[in-house]
Amino acid sequence: MSDSNSKDVILIGAGVLSTTFGSFLKDLAPDWNIKLFERLEKPAIESSNERNNAGTGHAALCELNYTVEQKDGSIDIEKAKEINEQFEISKQFWSYLVKTNQIQNPQEFIRPLPHISFVQGERNINFLKRRFEALSPLSMFKGIEYTEDHEKLKEWIPLMMDGRNPEEKVAASKIDEGTDVNFGELTRKMAKNLNEHDNAEIFYKHEVQDFNRRKDGKWEVKVKDLNTKKVETYITDYVFIGAGGHAIPLLQKTGIPESKHLGGFPISGAFLVCNNPKVVAEHEAKVYGKEPPGTPPMTVPHLDRRYIQDENTLLFGPFAAIGPKFLKNGSNLDLFKSLNTSNVGTMLASAFKNFPLVKYSIQEVLAKKEDRMKELRRFVPNAKDEDWDIHIAGKRVQVIKDTKEHGRGYIQFGTEVVNSKDHSVIALLGESPGASTSVSVALEVLEKNFPEYIKEWDGKIKEMIPSYGQSLIEDYALLKEIRQATGNELDLINK
Ligand SMILES: Cc1cc2nc3c(=O)[nH]c(=O)nc-3n(C[C@H](O)[C@H](O)[C@H](O)COP(=O)(O)OP(=O)(O)OC[C@H]3O[C@@H](n4cnc5c(N)ncnc54)[C@H](O)[C@@H]3O)c2cc1C
Numbered sequence: 001m002s003d004s005n006s007k008d009v010i011l012i013g014a015g016v017l018s019t020t021f022g023s024f025l026k027d028l029a030p031d032w033n034i035k036l037f038e039r040l041e042k043p044a045i046e047s048s049n050e051r052n053n054a055g056t057g058h059a060a061l062c063e064l065n066y067t068v069e070q071k072d073g074s075i076d077i078e079k080a081k082e083i084n085e086q087f088e089i090s091k092q093f094w095s096y097l098v099k100t101n102q103i104q105n106p107q108e109f110i111r112p113l114p115h116i117s118f119v120q121g122e123r124n125i126n127f128l129k130r131r132f133e134a135l136s137p138l139s140m141f142k143g144i145e146y147t148e149d150h151e152k153l154k155e156w157i158p159l160m161m162d163g164r165n166p167e168e169k170v171a172a173s174k175i176d177e178g179t180d181v182n183f184g185e186l187t188r189k190m191a192k193n194l195n196e197h198d199n200a201e202i203f204y205k206h207e208v209q210d211f212n213r214r215k216d217g218k219w220e221v222k223v224k225d226l227n228t229k230k231v232e233t234y235i236t237d238y239v240f241i242g243a244g245g246h247a248i249p250l251l252q253k254t255g256i257p258e259s260k261h262l263g264g265f266p267i268s269g270a271f272l273v274c275n276n277p278k279v280v281a282e283h284e285a286k287v288y289g290k291e292p293p294g295t296p297p298m299t300v301p302h303l304d305r306r307y308i309q310d311e312n313t314l315l316f317g318p319f320a321a322i323g324p325k326f327l328k329n330g331s332n333l334d335l336f337k338s339l340n341t342s343n344v345g346t347m348l349a350s351a352f353k354n355f356p357l358v359k360y361s362i363q364e365v366l367a368k369k370e371d372r373m374k375e376l377r378r379f380v381p382n383a384k385d386e387d388w389d390i391h392i393a394g395k396r397v398q399v400i401k402d403t404k405e406h407g408r409g410y411i412q413f414g415t416e417v418v419n420s421k422d423h424s425v426i427a428l429l430g431e432s433p434g435a436s437t438s439v440s441v442a443l444e445v446l447e448k449n450f451p452e453y454i455k456e457w458d459g460k461i462k463e464m465i466p467s468y469g470q471s472l473i474e475d476y477a478l479l480k481e482i483r484q485a486t487g488n489e490l491d492l493i494n495k
Pocket residue numbers: 012013014015016017018037038039040043044045046047048049052053054055056057058183206207208209242243244245246247250268269270318327393394395396428430431432433434435436437
């Protein structure tokens with residue numbers, strides 16, 4: 001039971017988003033009662049698991065989709081600046097958790113790793129060069145290097161240059177300050193920390209099944225204990241839906257107007273994974289290429305060194321695979337059940353509008369291992385079949401909705417916060433750069449949905465995120481100071 005100042009909050013799902021939001025809330029409002037329900041037996045089993053995502057700390061250092069070529073030939077770098085700042089914000093929050101001893105051993109979840117962009121052919125080389133020229137004067141991207149020289153490239157990416165035609169036109173840019181993030185480990189650490197808080201409790205093997213709005217504005221949340229099969233009703237002031245692929249179906253169950261004309265289309269990611277230590281030792285970077293024309297950011301091919309506990313691993317992908325489940329551990333009826341009279345037109349309009357994407361997805365689904373190895377050999381010319389295995393990673397549920405600006409069936413890329421008008425229901429929908437920007441997403445949730453508390457919480461938020469309220473894009477001295485501090489705290493410097 002809560003006293004008059006305290007509020008009850010229910011968080012759904014123990015992935016990186018709910019555990020991040022819970023970690024904020026427990027320090028901002030220590031008297032509030034937090035209950036987190038997770039249908040599986042542990043935290044971070046779905047998309048936040050280290051084997052279900054690529055672990056890129058997205059800071060726009062190497063991802064070419066954040067620097068878009070304009071019709072006049074210029075490169076728009078605004079998105080890159082925004083993504084870079086958001087990752088600096090994430091690192092500040094993780095540093096705060098380490099500094100206050102709420103989580104320990106940062107090297108278990110974040111490691112420094114150069115981020116490289118790699119392109120082939122005149123047109124793409126020309127683009128990369130102009131991107132480099134646009135980014136290099138900015139303090140944010142200080143230290144970026146560019147080369148078309150094969151000898152230099154052999155130093156940066158030996159595995160990718162071995163066996164390559166010396167006449168082939170290729171180029172790359174590199175920034176050493178990139179990272180590989182084990183979002184699974186980070187989530188487990190935050191979940192443990194949240195569970196240790198006096199006013200918070202995590203219930204595993206508990207599935208949220210339905211909602212009922214009461215006359216007093218509170219919500220009744222029906223939760224099934226999957227061990228005992230008993231269903232209990234919990235009453236709460238706020239519902240936070242951080243249920244990954246299931247966020248859309250759960251939002252629909254609340255019946256709030258914001259859940260209408262909105263659908264989701266599930267796409268699984270698959271990677272080729274290499275565990276041969278000899279091959280792995282030849283590649284110490286995350287290397288992002290250019291996405292096929294007309295396809296979304298999640299199709300950008302990349303070759304990554306991963307730090308997953310003590311394993312030596314490379315991954316290449318992602319390749320898309322389509323199936324009806326909204327979660328890896330979901331049901332084959334998920335897609336079917338999410339269709340209703342308000343969104344079936346939205347979904348159909350989307351299929352017509354996005355034909356290149358549909359075509360690409362069908363090609364991807366039909367692709368065999370040999371087709372995928374062919375893709376890989378554009379990156380690793382000497383790749384051997386026996387060194388690489390297919391691994392099915394996590395699900396992304398692409399949000400499809402009607403908008404005033406884009407009309408019916410618009411595919412929304414990126415993470416989106418949806419909330420009821422009275423702010424009692426908050427849902428996080430969407431996909432990449434999800435995990436990397438989880439802290440900015442949590443801040444957006446706080447600012448948008450708790451306006452009456454934000455002034456009171458301002459000082460504490462500044463303690464958590466020292467740059468809060470200031471621009472790291474405009475203020476280089478501040479950026480430098482913050483990077484130095486988080487680099488030290490997270491053990492990212494001189495490794
Ligand atoms: C292939 C792939 C590669 C990616 N690569 C990157 C990357 O390199 N960098 C990056 O930053 N991001 C990446 N992402 C995105 C990132 O993984 C996600 O944005 C992030 O993990 C989403 O976290 P989440 O907490 O919302 O969801 P999840 O981690 O999926 O957690 C949701 C949880 O909710 C639980 N749940 C669902 N329904 C219920 C219910 N009814 N009751 C109780 N519990 C429920 C689920 O069991 C699950 O544990 C990638 C994603 C994919 C799929």
